[in-house]
Structure formats: C-alpha cells, structure tokens
Amino acid sequence: MKTLLALEDGRTFDCRSFTGPGETSGEIVFNTSMTGYQEVLTDPSYKGQMVTMTYPLIGNYGVNPEDTESDRIQVSAFIVREYQHFPSNFRASATLEDYLKKQGIMGIEELDTRALTRHIRNAGAMRAFISTEDLDPVSLVKRAGEIPSMVGQDLARQVTTSVPYYWTDGKPVPCDASVSDKMIWKHRGKKHAVVAFDFGIKYNILRCLESAGCEIIVVPASTGADTIKAMSPDGIFLSNGPGDPEPVTYAVETIQSLLGYCPMFGICLGHQILGLALGGKTFKLKFGHRGANQPVKNLLTGKIEITSQNHGFAVDRDSLDKKDFEITHINLNDNTLEGFRHRKYPVFAVQYHPEASPGPHDANYLFDEFTNLMK
Numbered sequence: 001m002k003t004l005l006a007l008e009d010g011r012t013f014d015c016r017s018f019t020g021p022g023e024t025s026g027e028i029v030f031n032t033s034m035t036g037y038q039e040v041l042t043d044p045s046y047k048g049q050m051v052t053m054t055y056p057l058i059g060n061y062g063v064n065p066e067d068t069e070s071d072r073i074q075v076s077a078f079i080v081r082e083y084q085h086f087p088s089n090f091r092a093s094a095t096l097e098d099y100l101k102k103q104g105i106m107g108i109e110e111l112d113t114r115a116l117t118r119h120i121r122n123a124g125a126m127r128a129f130i131s132t133e134d135l136d137p138v139s140l141v142k143r144a145g146e147i148p149s150m151v152g153q154d155l156a157r158q159v160t161t162s163v164p165y166y167w168t169d170g171k172p173v174p175c176d177a178s179v180s181d182k183m184i185w186k187h188r189g190k191k192h193a194v195v196a197f198d199f200g201i202k203y204n205i206l207r208c209l210e211s212a213g214c215e216i217i218v219v220p221a222s223t224g225a226d227t228i229k230a231m232s233p234d235g236i237f238l239s240n241g242p243g244d245p246e247p248v249t250y251a252v253e254t255i256q257s258l259l260g261y262c263p264m265f266g267i268c269l270g271h272q273i274l275g276l277a278l279g280g281k282t283f284k285l286k287f288g289h290r291g292a293n294q295p296v297k298n299l300l301t302g303k304i305e306i307t308s309q310n311h312g313f314a315v316d317r318d319s320l321d322k323k324d325f326e327i328t329h330i331n332l333n334d335n336t337l338e339g340f341r342h343r344k345y346p347v348f349a350v351q352y353h354p355e356a357s358p359g360p361h362d363a364n365y366l367f368d369e370f371t372n373l374m375k
C-alpha cells in the first residue's frame with residue numbers, strides 16, 4: 001500500500017506499508033543491530049519513537065513468544081528496507097507482519113533506509129509522520145513538525161507498571177503491595193533482596209538480576225523513598241526507560257533521598273537519573289546510540305567491550321565533579337560517558353545495556369558487581 005514518510009525538516013520518502021492502512025508519528029531513529037528485531041520492538045525505551053533498521057532484510061526468522069522485552073510492541077512504527085514475507089525458523093510461531101498488525105503498529109518497507117540513516121546522522125534524530133491517507137508532502141511535513149518534541153517529555157510515566165510485582169522464575173508474579181516490611185522477601189538470606197524501579201524495564205535485566213542471585217520486587221517509577229525503606233532492600237536497581245530524564249524529577253528526588261541507604265545500580269535511563277540525582281547534567285545527543293555493536297572502553301581494566309545500546313540522551317561527563325565521581329566507561333566512537341561510580345556512595349551505573357537482548361554479552365559481569373556490592 002502506497003505510503004509517505006515525512007520528516008520535520010522537509011525530507012520525504014515514498015514507501016509501502018506491509019501492515020495495511022494507517023497513520024502514526026514519533027521521533028525517527030535508526031538501529032544498527034543485524035538481528036534482534038523482536039527485542040527492539042518490545043523495548044519500552046523506544047516509546048514515542050519510530051525505528052528504522054540499517055540491516056536491509058528484516059522478518060526472515062519470524063517472531064516467537066520468548067524473545068520479548070515487555071508485554072507489547074513499544075515502537076510507534078517499524079521501518080525496513082525489505083520485509084521478508086516467508087520466515088523460516090524452528091522457533092517462529094508467527095510472521096512479523098501478523099505480529100505488528102495484531103498490535104496495530106505500522107510496518108514500512110521499500111524505501112532507501114541507507115539514505116534515511118545518513119540523513120538522520122547528518123541532520124539529527126527528528127520528528128516524523130507516516131501516512132497511507134495523507135500523501136501530500138507539504139501537509140505531512142507540517143504534521144511532523146506539530147508533534148511534541150522528545151526533549152522535555154517524561155515517557156517513563158507512560159510505560160511504568162501501575163502496581164508492584166515480583167520477578168520470579170523468569171516471569172512477573174503479583175505482589176501484595178500492602179505488605180511493606182521485611183516479610184515480603186521470601187528468600188531473604190539465600191538471595192539479595194532488590195527493589196527495581198521500573199522506568200520501562202526490559203525483561204532481560206530482570207532475568208540477569210535473577211540469575212545473579214537476586215530476589216526482585218519491581219515497583220512503579222513514582223514509588224517514594226519511605227515505601228522503599230519499609231521494604232528494607234539490600235540493593236536498589238534503576239531501570240532503562242523512554243524519553244528525557246530531566247522531567248522525571250520525582251524519581252531524581254527519591255533517589256537523592258536514598259543515596260547512601262544501600263547499594264544502587266542504574267542502566268541507561270537509570271544511569272541518567274542517578275547522574276542527575278548526584279548533581280550532574282544530561283543533554284540530547286545528535287542521533288543517539290542504537291545497536292548491538294557500540295565499542296566501550298572499561299577504564300578500570302583497559303578492556304574493550306562490544307555493547308548493546310539504545311539511548312538519545314547522555315550524562316555530560318564534564319558536569320560530574322571528579323573528586324566525587326570515577327568515570328569507569330567511555331564510548332570509543334564519540335568519547336561520551338558510558339559509566340561511572342561514586343567515590344563516597346556504593347553507587348554505579350552504565351549508559352549501555354549489559355543485559356544485551358539483542359547484542360553481545362561482554363558486559364554481563366556488571367550484574368555480579370552489583371551482587372558483590374550488596375554482600
């Protein structure tokens with residue numbers, strides 16, 4: 001079906017919807033992972049964004065019920081060079097086309113995704129509109145410019161869980177939120193009791209925490225410090241999530257009042273929120289880091305890790321006071337901050353995704369560092 005993709009700066013692409021008619025909008029970004037499209041689609045950090053894959057052939061291994069990072073597709077549209085209509089894989093239970101259609105998410109193909117990616121790299125991530133109905137470039141460019149900008153948006157609020165839950169044996173299990181004392185921990189002593197703030201948490205982070213020996217209760221993003229203290233956890237985890245970290249002031253304040261209470265570990269949005277709580281500043285990158293091949297240097301060991309990433313904002317490394325912070329990781333593509341630890345508080349964080357999904361497992365050691373800190 002004939003479709004138009006329009007960017008706010010006036011660039012348009014003729015393309016084809018492989019999921020039927022529709023209209024959608026969002027910030028347009030690119031991801032350089034060669035595989036892992038189902039994990040990308042279901043990562044809540046992509047809320048409000050349309051993702052274009054730089055790998056040219058997508059859909060060839062279908063979808064399955066296991067490779068999900070949340071309970072639904074989170075992207076607002078999925079853009080590929082060529083959609084493969086006939087998947088072949090022993091794990092596949094459906095096609096990508098049916099998966100997208102069932103959840104009302106548009107899939108777009110037959111456009112020059114290399115030209116689109118080069119444009120985003122030169123001009124930056126920007127607002128975009130896709131339509132099968134409004135094929136007038138002038139009108140669609142105007143509509144792209146009218147959607148809210150990513151800067152200033154608290155999207156964690158939209159994807160966080162509304163009630164606390166346990167993550168047990170690889171799945172969410174309801175938790176009696178009214179019981180707010182040590183009695184809620186069922187395996188205390190055998191396992192590390194961890195409260196995980198859900199700003200848009202990926203399931204594989206919970207799987208990794210569980211395999212590292214943690215018993216986990218996931219709580220809504222707006223949970224207050226008193227509720228956390230009533231649970232008396234051994235450690236606090238701050239998750240990844242969508243949007244701009246700066247407007248998530250309620251979480252920044254909560255974390256500020258919990259500093260020094262117990263060990264904390266943050267990933268991606270959690271890294272940014274921790275950076276803000278400790279007095280740092282965040283800023284928007286031009287086009288962000290999204291893919292499974294980002295080189296990061298661990299400054300403590302001198303080793304290079306190939307990492308999975310998905311972020312558009314970053315903590316400004318110059319905003320961190322060197323007497324309080326140790327910079328532990330940097331990105332070798334652009335030298336931006338990828339990780340820090342605090343000299344006084346038992347707190348550390350990384351901007352990238354040690355849980356991978358999709359991507360390499362080079363940084364899985366960080367989950368053990370968190371459990372060691374809790375010992």
Ligand SMILES: NC(=O)CC[C@H](N)C(=O)O
Nearest residue numbers: 045240241268269312313
């Ligand atoms: N994966 C994440 O947690 C992303 C964090 C934040 N939304 C950003 O784009 O930078």
